Amino acid sequence: EVQLVESGGGLVQPGGSLILSCAASGFTFSTYPMHWVRQAPGRGLEYVASILGDGSSTSYSNSVRGRFTISRDNSKNTLYLQMGSLRGEDTALYYCTRDLSSGFSFDYWGQGTLVSVSS
Amino acid sequence: QSALTQPATVSGSPGQSITISCTGTRSDVGGYDCVSWYQQHPGKAPKLMIYDVAKRPSGISDHFSGSKSGNTASLTISGLQTEDEADYYCCSYATGNTYIFGTGTKVTVL
Numbered sequence: 001e002v003q004l005v006e007s008g009g010g011l012v013q014p015g016g017s018l019i020l021s022c023a024a025s026g027f028t029f030s031t032y033p034m035h036w037v038r039q040a041p042g043r044g045l046e047y048v049a050s051i052l053g054d055g056s057s058t059s060y061s062n063s064v065r066g067r068f069t070i071s072r073d074n075s076k077n078t079l080y081l082q083m084g085s086l087r088g089e090d091t092a093l094y095y096c097t098r099d100l101s102s103g104f105s106f107d108y109w110g111q112g113t114l115v116s117v118s119s
Numbered sequence: 120q121s122a123l124t125q126p127a128t129v130s131g132s133p134g135q136s137i138t139i140s141c142t143g144t145r146s147d148v149g150g151y152d153c154v155s156w157y158q159q160h161p162g163k164a165p166k167l168m169i170y171d172v173a174k175r176p177s178g179i180s181d182h183f184s185g186s187k188s189g190n191t192a193s194l195t196i197s198g199l200q201t202e203d204e205a206d207y208y209c210c211s212y213a214t215g216n217t218y219i220f221g222t223g224t225k226v227t228v229l
């Protein structure tokens with residue numbers, strides 16, 4: 001059974017940093033691209049970042065490029081999101097998602113970890 | 120990169136069919152056959168319902184179907200059921216190796 005379990009969320013001050021983790025199990029982690037998607041309270045879904053299975057390529061939304069870094073450790077079956085220069089508008093539930101093997105969609109989602117940016 | 124445009128609400132009676140539209144541009148919906156649809160019940164993670172415009176993942180009922188014409192994609196729910204009441208989001212791969220989600224549609228079963 002595919003499982004994605006996020007952790008690392010919490011309350012952080014504006015300008016601060018946070019690292020999110022996503023522990024994956026039930027599939028061959030290294031063969032799948034992975035993504036982060038977020039959802040602000042009461043709002044819609046927003047794409048954040050992607051990384052290929054071997055970690056060789058990454059992509060980001062315009063809203064986080066230069067502030068966030070996506071990475072992975074295939075030996076630990078874990079996906080990461082390093083978040084810096086955090087702003088109030090980064091407050092959201094952050095979901096770890098797996099790429100459908102045929103690409104361009106998200107077939108499994110974790111339950112999310114909540115990041116709150118406030119002073 | 121603006122969100123794809125969806126109607127805020129769509130409603131129907133049990134057994135009816137409803138269609139949710141998702142309008143973008145040539146740089147996203149119109150440029151790639153890479154539109155997916157997600158169902159989200161309150162307090163739950165989204166669930167993939169349709170990918171590559173019209174394909175259903177294993178286990179998804181065939182009363183969900185997808186299509187696309189030009190810059191607009193659509194999700195049709197045939198034979199509406201009470202458990203279909205949820206929020207629905209479209210998503211498209213877009214130029215620049217990114218993804219854009221829709222604004223979301225709340226489906227209400229009357």
